[in-house]
Amino acid sequence: MTRSESVRNRHGWRILLVAAVLAGLFGMLVLRLVQLQVGASQHGADFLKHQGDLRAVRAAEIPAFRGQITDRRGTPLAVSTPVVTLWINPQELKDSEAVLQVALALDTNVQDLQSRLHRYRNKQFMYLARHLTPERARTVLQLGIKGVYGDREYRRFYPAGEVVSQLVGTTDVDGAGVSGVELAFNDLLRGEVGRKKFIKDLHGDVIRDIGVVKAAQAGESLALSIDLRLQHVQHRELLRAVSETGAKSGSAITLDAHSGEVLAITTVPSFNPNRRGSIDLGAMRNRVVTDVFEPGSIVKPLTLVAALESGEYSVDSVIDTSPGRIRVGDKVLPDPRNYGELSVSQVIEKSSQVGVTKMAQHIGHEPILKVFQRFGLGRVTGAEFPGERSGRLPDHDFWSEIDQVTPAFGYGLLATPLQMAHAYSIFANDGKLSPLTIIVAPSDDGSSRRIIASDLAERVIEVLHRATGLGGTAFHAAVPGYQVGGKTGTVHKVGAGGYLDDRYVALFAGIAPVEAPRYVTVVVIDEPSGDLYGGGSAAAPVYSRITREVLRLQHAMPTEAYAGQDETEVADGSA
Numbered sequence: 001m002t003r004s005e006s007v008r009n010r011h012g013w014r015i016l017l018v019a020a021v022l023a024g025l026f027g028m029l030v031l032r033l034v035q036l037q038v039g040a041s042q043h044g045a046d047f048l049k050h051q052g053d054l055r056a057v058r059a060a061e062i063p064a065f066r067g068q069i070t071d072r073r074g075t076p077l078a079v080s081t082p083v084v085t086l087w088i089n090p091q092e093l094k095d096s097e098a099v100l101q102v103a104l105a106l107d108t109n110v111q112d113l114q115s116r117l118h119r120y121r122n123k124q125f126m127y128l129a130r131h132l133t134p135e136r137a138r139t140v141l142q143l144g145i146k147g148v149y150g151d152r153e154y155r156r157f158y159p160a161g162e163v164v165s166q167l168v169g170t171t172d173v174d175g176a177g178v179s180g181v182e183l184a185f186n187d188l189l190r191g192e193v194g195r196k197k198f199i200k201d202l203h204g205d206v207i208r209d210i211g212v213v214k215a216a217q218a219g220e221s222l223a224l225s226i227d228l229r230l231q232h233v234q235h236r237e238l239l240r241a242v243s244e245t246g247a248k249s250g251s252a253i254t255l256d257a258h259s260g261e262v263l264a265i266t267t268v269p270s271f272n273p274n275r276r277g278s279i280d281l282g283a284m285r286n287r288v289v290t291d292v293f294e295p296g297s298i299v300k301p302l303t304l305v306a307a308l309e310s311g312e313y314s315v316d317s318v319i320d321t322s323p324g325r326i327r328v329g330d331k332v333l334p335d336p337r338n339y340g341e342l343s344v345s346q347v348i349e350k351s352s353q354v355g356v357t358k359m360a361q362h363i364g365h366e367p368i369l370k371v372f373q374r375f376g377l378g379r380v381t382g383a384e385f386p387g388e389r390s391g392r393l394p395d396h397d398f399w400s401e402i403d404q405v406t407p408a409f410g411y412g413l414l415a416t417p418l419q420m421a422h423a424y425s426i427f428a429n430d431g432k433l434s435p436l437t438i439i440v441a442p443s444d445d446g447s448s449r450r451i452i453a454s455d456l457a458e459r460v461i462e463v464l465h466r467a468t469g470l471g472g473t474a475f476h477a478a479v480p481g482y483q484v485g486g487k488t489g490t491v492h493k494v495g496a497g498g499y500l501d502d503r504y505v506a507l508f509a510g511i512a513p514v515e516a517p518r519y520v521t522v523v524v525i526d527e528p529s530g531d532l533y534g535g536g537s538a539a540a541p542v543y544s545r546i547t548r549e550v551l552r553l554q555h556a557m558p559t560e561a562y563a564g565q566d567e568t569e570v571a572d573g574s575a
Helices: 003-038 043-054 096-106 110-119 134-141 180-184 228-245 296-310 344-349 353-363 365-374 401-409 417-428 454-467 535-553
Strands: 056-062 076-088 126-132 148-157 194-200 206-214 249-256 261-268 318-320 325-328 331-334 341-343 485-495 498-512 519-526
Touching: 076 134, 096 110, 096 126, 096 134, 126 134, 126 148, 134 148, 228 249, 228 261, 228 519, 228 535, 249 417, 249 535, 296 344, 296 353, 296 365, 296 401, 296 417, 296 454, 296 485, 296 498, 296 535, 318 353, 325 353, 325 401, 331 353, 341 344, 344 353, 344 454, 353 365, 353 401, 365 401, 417 454, 417 498, 417 519, 454 485, 454 498, 485 535, 498 535, 519 535
Parallel strands: none
Antiparallel strands: 056 194, 076 126, 076 148, 194 206, 249 261, 249 519, 318 341, 325 331, 485 498, 498 519
């Protein structure tokens, strides 16, 4: 063997040795990987699982700011304020001393907290306290107790409290609308929650913030058509009326007939939406929208429309109401006294049951019901009110004599205060009907439609104006300095055995000012007691006081002939 061959052989063996060592190392690495993943003891799988648990990627919601609700002047009615919700990981909070510290910081019973922790012992999440002020939550979080955490949320606050509670509504603890405007416009107000990701270790500590995956989108703000100043007026006057008459409840609504905007809508008793734990569910009901009643004599102006449109009557047509009562079938319908001969205008002015019955008998019930339908009775108004009732118009298979006349004076049908206010708005809007809205409406969107002729609307308003004079049933509705028109109604309530002799609903529907009609207000006093139970004595004075403020706040010019009239000159007693 030559020297060169010997050198080549030594280099070859060295290369083979290095290759063998490298192959051995690679084999050991592969064997280790196999041991880690599929070893008989599962040590490798357990190791990897443990490492994954130590560094888990978690996601959390970013709460969205709920949109603000304001009145038409920008005054806040519902706002969202930042709060902190405290929660516990029961598997981490096991130290009895720490539990005692948390209970003392929250001023809660330590036994109750321990009991809850025991029930959730196998869980990793338990609410400790919802919607705390940041200051109070800080007193707990600053203790630095392992297993106690805080998340930022938003809570709804209602600055006007019970004055607008039924209208604005409330949200639940998670911020979703459950009643009123909060429910009707929940999709608009709620916004969209965001999401963020972060890495936590096994102990729940954030070791790295990955970042925002989706940013939270705030909800849109909403400007209502109502005027909070008028809300306060209505609420005050209804409280006064319910107290003075001993009534079960009171409701009122004021509309701008030209725009269809609801300017105020109120029900008492009410509730404070900021006190969640003490809310009376009955007080949450917006009776203007949800409660139906037989409207009684406040539908007589609609009956008047049917009579005038028939061509059989004018406002000056004479009807003999003697002897002050009329028999229809087996029923006798009386007037308070024998009025004798009355013009059609006087029939409405004095609310003569005999006169209206004779008109209904002459023209028939079908034209009257068709007018009711055109005026929107028997169907919802289309406004965004949750729980709105449609009411009902009579629809008999067989129409008896009494069935044919009772709708003319407001019995045998059901309506809401909202519907009646909308119907009266036709008279105040030159015979046209504007869609109802609780949102600030454009000045003129062309959506009004004509229901009756302009001159007919004018004649009805003149008749309603006479009803508020000293000779009419509605003289308590008069407003010092202004000319108004309206109609009273007094309805017997229905019980298990029929109409009740001693339980009433007092109503008033009115329009102001007569010379430039625009504002419609309907007042309902449910079950007034004592001597002040009629529409003229229980509801009309409330209308007067509300409308006085409506006209003042809307800067309506006083009627020249009444400009110097003193308030004491307006009669105030029972009708």
